[in-house]
Amino acid sequence: MARVYMETLIQRCVTFSQIKQLQSHFLTAGHFQSSFLRSRLLDRCSVSSFGDLSHAVQIFRHIPKPLTNDWNAIIRGFAASSQPSLAFSWFCSMLRQASSSSMCRVDALTCSFTLKACARALCSSATAQLHGQINRRGLFADALLCTTLLDAYSKNGDLSTAQKLFDEMPVRDVASWNALIAGLVAGNRANEALELYKRMETEGISRNEITVVAALGACSHLGAIKEGEKIYDYIKDANLDQNVIVVNATIDMYTKCGFVDKAFQVFDQMTSKKSVVTWNTMIMGFAVHGEAQRALEIFEKLNHNGITPDDVSYLAALTACRHAGLVEYGTSIFNNMASNGVEPNMKHYGCVVDLLSRAGRLREAHDIICSMPMLPDPVLWQSLLGASEIHKNVEMAEIASRKLIEMGVNNDGDFVLLSNIYAAQGRWKDVGRVRDDMETKQVKKVPGLSYIEAQGTIHKFYNSDKSHQQWREIYEKIDEIRFKIREDGYVAQTGLVLHDIGEEEKENALCYHSEKLAVAYGLMMIDGAEEESPVRVIKNLRICGDCHVVFKHTSKIYKREIIVRDRVRFHRFKDGSCSCRDYW
DNA sequence: TTTGCCCCAC
Numbered sequence: 001m002a003r004v005y006m007e008t009l010i011q012r013c014v015t016f017s018q019i020k021q022l023q024s025h026f027l028t029a030g031h032f033q034s035s036f037l038r039s040r041l042l043d044r045c046s047v048s049s050f051g052d053l054s055h056a057v058q059i060f061r062h063i064p065k066p067l068t069n070d071w072n073a074i075i076r077g078f079a080a081s082s083q084p085s086l087a088f089s090w091f092c093s094m095l096r097q098a099s100s101s102s103m104c105r106v107d108a109l110t111c112s113f114t115l116k117a118c119a120r121a122l123c124s125s126a127t128a129q130l131h132g133q134i135n136r137r138g139l140f141a142d143a144l145l146c147t148t149l150l151d152a153y154s155k156n157g158d159l160s161t162a163q164k165l166f167d168e169m170p171v172r173d174v175a176s177w178n179a180l181i182a183g184l185v186a187g188n189r190a191n192e193a194l195e196l197y198k199r200m201e202t203e204g205i206s207r208n209e210i211t212v213v214a215a216l217g218a219c220s221h222l223g224a225i226k227e228g229e230k231i232y233d234y235i236k237d238a239n240l241d242q243n244v245i246v247v248n249a250t251i252d253m254y255t256k257c258g259f260v261d262k263a264f265q266v267f268d269q270m271t272s273k274k275s276v277v278t279w280n281t282m283i284m285g286f287a288v289h290g291e292a293q294r295a296l297e298i299f300e301k302l303n304h305n306g307i308t309p310d311d312v313s314y315l316a317a318l319t320a321c322r323h324a325g326l327v328e329y330g331t332s333i334f335n336n337m338a339s340n341g342v343e344p345n346m347k348h349y350g351c352v353v354d355l356l357s358r359a360g361r362l363r364e365a366h367d368i369i370c371s372m373p374m375l376p377d378p379v380l381w382q383s384l385l386g387a388s389e390i391h392k393n394v395e396m397a398e399i400a401s402r403k404l405i406e407m408g409v410n411n412d413g414d415f416v417l418l419s420n421i422y423a424a425q426g427r428w429k430d431v432g433r434v435r436d437d438m439e440t441k442q443v444k445k446v447p448g449l450s451y452i453e454a455q456g457t458i459h460k461f462y463n464s465d466k467s468h469q470q471w472r473e474i475y476e477k478i479d480e481i482r483f484k485i486r487e488d489g490y491v492a493q494t495g496l497v498l499h500d501i502g503e504e505e506k507e508n509a510l511c512y513h514s515e516k517l518a519v520a521y522g523l524m525m526i527d528g529a530e531e532e533s534p535v536r537v538i539k540n541l542r543i544c545g546d547c548h549v550v551f552k553h554t555s556k557i558y559k560r561e562i563i564v565r566d567r568v569r570f571h572r573f574k575d576g577s578c579s580c581r582d583y584w
Numbered sequence: 585t586t587t588g589c590c591c592c593a594c
Contacts, residue, residue: 178590
């Protein structure tokens with residue numbers, strides 16, 4: 001009886017001092033003889049938010065012969081701590097002790113806690129060692145443990161092993177499916193994640209709120225609105241929309257698929273209590289759609305709604321300013337963050353540097369980069385370089401590109417920018433030098449890739465891609481578009497091509513960009529369709545300047561809205577202009 | 585005589 005009462009006391013502890021009081025009481029009353037109460041207290045002390053892991057370690061050190069559960073409590077604590085890798089060191093110590101003591105053995109929970117640490121610490125070698133231990137100890141039939149292992153592999157980026165485990169698992173539950181779906185989304189294989197989700201549907205496996213959140217994440221990546229809406233229908237049918245995380249994922253899905261008004265509808269009509277993530281998702285949604293006013297209106301309302309803005313709230317507000325060129329507003333938000341208790345991080349700096357640079361305040365942007373308290377990320381210098389090109393500031397461009405070279409960043413776009421600046425000044429010798437640099441430095445080129453959803457499948461296009469079944473028709477469509485928009489005044493932006501080739505070749509180099517292929521395909525597929533649906537394309541990089549001009553003309557000539565989501569924002573082309581108002 | 589899996593904004 002006393003033990004049950006004591007256990008209740010442990011569970012009722014909500015402050016560290018209560019734990020310590022209980023501990024001294026246990027000591028005097030001799031309750032530490034009971035390994036059960038001891039490990040309960042250890043566990044409470046090492047994992048709860050008000051606990052103290054170092055104190056738990058102290059208690060542990062005074063145990064003459066720690067048992068399995070004492071070790072588990074400590075390992076569990078480290079797994080959840082800021083130094084998860086220490087959990088693995090403790091696991092190794094435990095293994096050594098277990099080999100000489102019959103009172104202590106590595107069990108399923110030990111492995112589970114340690115694997116959680118491997119996932120958080122991104123340690124693939126430790127994950128593989130745990131995998132070996134699990135097999136050796138015959139724990140492979142434990143479905144929960146197996147899912148933890150699968151998750152550790154996928155968080156470490158080893159999706160093929162995760163997939164193999166999934167296929168070989170003797171027992172799978174919904175969490176196993178969820179772990180693999182989430183892993184595939186995080187590993188940039190959202191298409192396969194959706195396939196797996198659909199397989200659950202056809203195989204009649206029950207889906208829970210975690211399943212739909214992961215599947216919605218896949219739709220967000222792909223811009224797969226049809227599938228996303230189907231999932232949302234299921235969410236409503238299954239009454240999963242009382243879960244705030246599910247609603248947040250839905251709002252994000254709608255914005256990332258290009259339907260920010262539908263996102264707002266969900267946001268506005270939701271019945272579950274909004275969390276800070278809900279607000280942040282909506283602010284960011286408006287921000288990337290260039291709707292700065294609506295974003296900032298909500299941002300201003302946070303405090304009235306009992307929400308303390310966090311680092312992401314500020315990032316979202318700054319993003320809104322960045323995409324709308326609201327320099328004064330943005331800098332004032334940035335300057336006031338710290339006094340509101342949120343220290344700017346790299347992303348905040350990235351926003352404000354980009355904001356100032358584009359506005360032509362290159363010197364201020366430069367000074368911020370040079371005075372910031374952490375080592376600047378290369379993207380900050382890239383912002384400065386890009387804006388130097390827009391504002392034709394050779395000196396600043398040289399400073400920025402020198403920094404990038406120093407940092408070992410060999411990105412082709414940076415070289416192209418610098419070369420363009422020289423070219424604009426007629427400094428052909430410098431243009432030649434940059435080009436030589438590009439050859440000797442083995443410049444990296446990230447391949448451009450665009451997606452479009454048509455007739456229920458996602459079609460992928462690379463630059464000058466001829467792998468699509470209908471590639472000939474697509475290329476013909478592009479020629480038709482070029483012909484028609486030339487009559488509308490289109491002139492190819494051949495200045496964007498670096499190679500020393502003739503004008504016509506330069507134009508050809510531009511005209512089969514992945515986003516052009518995708519848009520042409522989209523126009524082909526919805527030609528004659530009664531529905532006035534826009535062409536929606538997703539690109540992995542920033543949209544190219546020539547494509548931007550082409551789509552403006554195309555939207556007008558073909559009387560069709562074109563929506564392109566690039567790496568950082570949405571462009572909505574309608575009647576010859578773009579929602580970004582050419583500010584991007 | 586207890587504990588463990590999978591999820592949202594950046």
